[in-house]
Amino acid sequence: MMQSNLLTIIANKLRGVGHRMIERTWRLGVGARLFGLAIVYSGESFKRFNLTLREIYFTGVMSLLIIVVSAFFVGMVLALQGYNTLQKYGSSEAIGVLVALALVRELGPVVTALLFAGRAGTAITAEIGLMKATEQLSAMEMMAVNPIARVIAPRFWAGVISMPILATIFSMVGILGGYLVAVPLIGVDDGAFWSQMQANVDFRLDIVNGLIKSLVFGVACTMIALFEGFDAPPTAEGVSRATTRTVVISSLTVLALDFVLTSFMMVV
Amino acid sequence: MTTNIVEIDQLSFGYKGRLLHQGINMVFPRGKVVAIMGGSGSGKTTLLRLIGGQIKPSKGEVRVAGEVVHQQDRDGIYKLRRKMGMLFQHGALFTDLSVFDNVAFPMRELTDLPESMIRDLVLMKLNAVGLRGAHQFMPTELSGGMARRVALARAIALDPEIIMYDEPFAGLDPISMGVICGLIRSLNDALGATSIIVSHDVKETFLIADYVYFVADGVVAAEGTPNDLMQSTLPFVHQFVHGEKDGPVPFHYPAANYQSELLSQQVD
Amino acid sequence: MSVDRTTIDLWVGVFVALGFAALLGLAMKVGNLTSSKIGATYSVTAAFENVGSLKPNAPVKSAGVVVGRVDNIVFNGANYEAVVTIKIDKRYAFPTDTFANIYTAGLLGEQYVGLEAGGDEVVLKNGDKIAKTQDAIVLEKMISQFLFSKASETDAKSATTPASPVAADSALNNNLKGAKSTELGDPPF
Incomplete structure (x- = not known):
């Protein structure tokens, strides 16, 4: 009697794990499908590039301030x-190398x-989630306008274009911030700061790899x-949860991907 | 060309094992205003989505202009949708576009008209719903009734043959309701279109509809002209038309015996 | 939310320009794109008995100025030597009796190849081999030899038997100067 009880409990737990696993995998599949469709229907976001430009404004330009200020600090x-x-x-002359390598290789892309x-991702999720909740996507579809081509693809490309630009600006501003502290404040030699940096930062191995990241x-x-955003339940709670998930999943994915990419780049 | 622009034939639809519709037959003759009525959750809106090809029926078919909707590929469905305009329950205006741009949206997306002509057309459509003066507003600056009228202007932007209204009267004050009511009839006659209204507001719907279908329990429970239905002795129609509290549609959701449930120890 | 089209265009233009400026700054001021862009080069090889921790892409300097880069390092199984291929900027010609050393930048810094020009009339051409080389200094080896010579010195003093310190000293000297150079003449320092 006891034993069969225990077995059912274990079986139920396993069922729970399996259920979650299947659901996650299923979501991953749906996400991959959306990714594929965004690529397939991205013709329009290039043909009518002002759609993409508009999204670059909202994702890239609007993130500029937070990026510059954080990078400086x-x-x-x-x-x-x-x-x-x-x-x-x-x-202490090696301070330039330290700041430059840390920023260009890791902190620039990752931070x-x-x-x-946090800034653009949540905005995208909330916007798409609300467009879905208020039936704007449905309305678009009923007007024979494909929401993936008109809404998803331009935002996708805007993000893909904005991120390396933001990361480059982050690295450069961060190095300038480091320069301000090292040279005028601490008194490290100006020439040594830059020349040590130049001698030890490789364009291909450090800067280009940072851009790839x-x-x-x-x-x-x-x-x-x-x-x-696309997958959010069309309710206020659903959209807010989706927004939170965007931050959590993006952050974890970025950190995990960073490890994978770094290890690949080390081998090469 | 058939005289019926939309025909629903032996349609069944359900998901997750629950059948919402079980063998529905309806016809929508050209030039008429036809209403689909029924209680909340009776699958009226789903019928509109089936006509628009956003979902596929489990059994049976929907024919629009003689073509079976669910057998079309994406391009085919989009071609059919260009014959349709739809007014969503809450308008579904694009919140990031102005009133003008909302109405211009289908024209810009689906036609190659020059911008000057689009301007004239948009102002004409807005004039038809009495909101030409509000073209520079953002959707958030509009009242519910005005937003509904803008959405109506957008739905008729490309002079559709079929105009679908999803709960056009829900949540409006009596004046706005009267305005929308009049617009539906006048636009239908002016454009020579066919209107399909999904609603549960008996008074307004009966005022403008040429023919009414009653949907209950997944089947067409009654049909006829508003006059016929007002005289109907069918218990369900009588209860619905006259807004009686109890009748064939019970006040209580099906539950266990009241007395025994109170006496038992737990809710299961 | 509604932003003018021209405003968007302007800001995105500024944004992209800033991005390019930052990239240019990184490439020119931070990275070694300027210094690693040597342009046309010619390759020469040099054999070492020990290259220490010399790596491909390490700088090749003459008089402290970067004149080239290490292209690759392979092990020659026939005579157990490391063959280093270096690429030198076409603008700089070096005599055939140029001396190739492996130096360390600072005490713990990276290793690089130092070229010291000889006096020959004939210059090195693509594919030539630099004959005169000096190995990398292996710190552990130096220290152990130093300690060994110290130990034998004290031994010699207590036992009053000469001979061994001389041997140890010359071994250390040989290692410092590079054994290979002796057969080719005086090392240039």
């Missing part, structure tokens, strides 16, 4: 902390992607935001 903190450690080894998910993050973050 991140760069300054990096320089301060780096100086603290480096001066113990008498190599930009995290901020992007941010491009991949751009695809992931935008697609997650679009999918969560």
Whole structure:
């Protein structure tokens, strides 16, 4: 009697795990399908590029302020902390290298992607979710206008285009922030700061790889935001939950992808 | 060309094992205003979506202008939808576009008309619903009745042959209701279109409809001209038309015996 | 929400321009795109007994100025040597008796190839081999030899038997100067 009870409990738990697993996989499939359709129907977002431009304005330009301000502070903190450690080894000139490599390789793409998910990703999810909840997508479909071509694809490309630009600006502004702390404030030699940096930052291995990372993050973050909005239950609660999920899933995906990409780039 | 622009033949539709419609037959003759009435949750809106090809029937078929909707590919369905205009329950205006741009949307998306001609057409459509003066407003700045009229102007933007109204009177004040009511009839006659109204507002619907179908329990429970139905002795129609509290549609949702449920210890 | 079309165009233009400016800044000011862009090059090889931790793409410097990059490093199984291919900027010609050293930038820095020009009239051409090379200094080896010589020095003092310190010293010297260079003449320092 006891044993059969225990068995049912275990079976129920397993069923729960299986159910969730199937649901997740199913959602992944739906997301992949949306991704595929967004690519297939993206012709219009290039033919009528002003649709995409408009979305670049809302995702890219609108994120500019938060990106620039955060980058500035991140760069300054990096320089301060780096100086603290480096001066113990008498190599405070290497501070430029430290700031530049940290920003170009990791912090630029990753922090930009995290901020992007919070600033632009949530906006995309909420907008699409509300368009769905208020039947705007349905209305579009009934007008014989494909919502994937008209709504999803331009936002997708806008995100993919904006992210590397934002990450590049982040890295550059961060380095300027680091420069401000290192050179005028701490008194590291101006020439050494830049020349050490130039000697140790490789264009192909560091800068281009950083750009590749941010491009991949751009695809992931935008697609997650679009999918969560598109898939949100058409209620106030559904949209708010989807918005939260966008931030959580995007952040985790970016961090996991970063590890994978970094390990691939190390091998090469 | 048949005289019936839309024909619903032995239509069954259901999802997740629950059948919503079980063998519905309806015809919508050209030039007429036909209403589909029924209680909440009787699947009236679903019928509109079936006509628009947004969902596929489980059994039977819907023919629009002689073509079976669910056998069309995407292009075919889009071609059929260009003959249709639909007014959604809450208007479904695009919240990021102005009133003018909302009405211009189908013209810009689906035609190659020059912008000057679009301007004239949009102002004509807005004039028809009495809102030419409000063309620069954003949808959020409109009252519910005005938003509904703008949505109506958008629905008739491309002079459709079929205009579908999903609960056009829901949530409006009596004046707006009267305005919409008059517009539906006058636009139908002016455009020579066929109107399909889904509603549960008996007074307004009976005022403008040429023919009325009553849907209950997944079948057409009654049909006829408004006059016939007012005289109908069918218990369900009588209850609905006269708004009686109890009748064939019971006040109570099916439940266990009241007394025994109160006496038992738990709710299951 | 409604934004003018021209405003959008302007801002997106600014945005993209900023992005390009940042990329240009990264490439020119931060990265080594300017210095690694050597343009046309010619390749020469040099064999070392030990390249230490020299890596492909390490700089090749002469008089402290970058004149080229290490292209690749392969192991020659026939005589157990490392063959380093380096690419040198076409603008710079070096005599055939140029000396190739592996140096370390600072105490713990990266390793690079240093070229010291000889006096020969004939210059190196594409595919030539630099004959005179000096290996990388392996720190552990140096330290152990230093300690060994110190130990034998103290041994010599207590036992008053000469001979061994000289041997140890010359071994250290040989290692520092590079054994291969001796047969080709004086090292240029």
